[in-house]
Amino acid sequence: GAGVSQSPSNKVTEKGKDVELRCDPISGHTALYWYRQSLGQGLEFLIYFQGNSAPDKSGLPSDRFSAERTGGSVSTLTIQRTQQEDSAVYLCASSLGSGLETQYFGPGTRLLVL
Amino acid sequence: GENVEQHPSTLSVQEGDSAVIKCTYSDSASNYFPWYKQELGKGPQLIIDIRSNVGEKKDQRIAVTLNKTAKHFSLHITETQPEDSAVYFCANNAGGTSYGKLTFGQGTILTVHP
Numbered sequence: 001g002a003g004v005s006q007s008p009s010n011k012v013t014e015k016g017k018d019v020e021l022r023c024d025p026i027s028g029h030t031a032l033y034w035y036r037q038s039l040g041q042g043l044e045f046l047i048y049f050q051g052n053s054a055p056d057k058s059g060l061p062s063d064r065f066s067a068e069r070t071g072g073s074v075s076t077l078t079i080q081r082t083q084q085e086d087s088a089v090y091l092c093a094s095s096l097g098s099g100l101e102t103q104y105f106g107p108g109t110r111l112l113v114l
Numbered sequence: 115g116e117n118v119e120q121h122p123s124t125l126s127v128q129e130g131d132s133a134v135i136k137c138t139y140s141d142s143a144s145n146y147f148p149w150y151k152q153e154l155g156k157g158p159q160l161i162i163d164i165r166s167n168v169g170e171k172k173d174q175r176i177a178v179t180l181n182k183t184a185k186h187f188s189l190h191i192t193e194t195q196p197e198d199s200a201v202y203f204c205a206n207n208a209g210g211t212s213y214g215k216l217t218f219g220q221g222t223i224l225t226v227h228p
Contacts, residue, residue, distance in 0.1 A: 004157070012120055033214060042120075042203055042218035043158070056215055073178030098213050100146040100165075 002026065004106035006092050012112045013082055021077040021109045025094030032075050033103060034059075034067060036091040046090075049075060050098045054113045116141040116208040120219025128227050133194050135202055135222045140188040143210030147180060147187045150203045150220075151215060162189070194226045 150158035
């Protein structure tokens with residue numbers, strides 16, 4: 001079956017512009033996570049959704065970052081007024097339930113801020 | 115916050131040899147310890163996980179051991195094959211959360227030479 005998909009796969013933007021990154025989780029998965037992976041580093045938790053609500057937003061680095069999820073499915077991560085330090089791979093993962101279950105990752109969106 | 119240290123950062127072995135990757139953590143509340151494999155250009159994929167109520171778990175050529183007293187856990191791959199070449203990440207559930215908010219190690223680049 002279809003896995004987690006993310007779009008765009010690559011995004012180049014200029015400093016100060018806003019970007020939107022999209023995640024389509026596996027159908028029926030209620031939990032959705034966003035992580036950020038900087039070059040040569042491990043993954044950094046950003047936000048957790050259970051259904052359409054986000055009970056844990058503690059990893060969002062600043063108020064320029066926001067995310068939403070609609071219909072218990074698609075999620076969008078928005079970065080406003082992008083900075084060069086925002087350059088990274090943004091990964092989305094989903095899991096069937098809200099517990100400590102297998103997270104299935106998408107291929108990521110590579111964001112480069114010039 | 116939680117810190118997960120992973121060693122070594124790179125590991126090179128000959129096909130058929132064993133590979134061992136070790137991680138230490140600081141948060142005693144953690145009770146879920148997954149390992150992920152990430153191939154170039156792809157998102158991480160879960161290969162094995164262990165929970166705090168067991169000390170060892172095996173799945174064919176892969177095994178994980180956990181020492182909660184010493185706060186370290188290890189991944190063991192036996193009879194390595196070239197297709198095992200990838201980046202491996204350890205992780206744990208930061209703060210002992212009941213959901214999948216994961217803290218990742220910095221990764222180990224494993225190269226298996228034919």
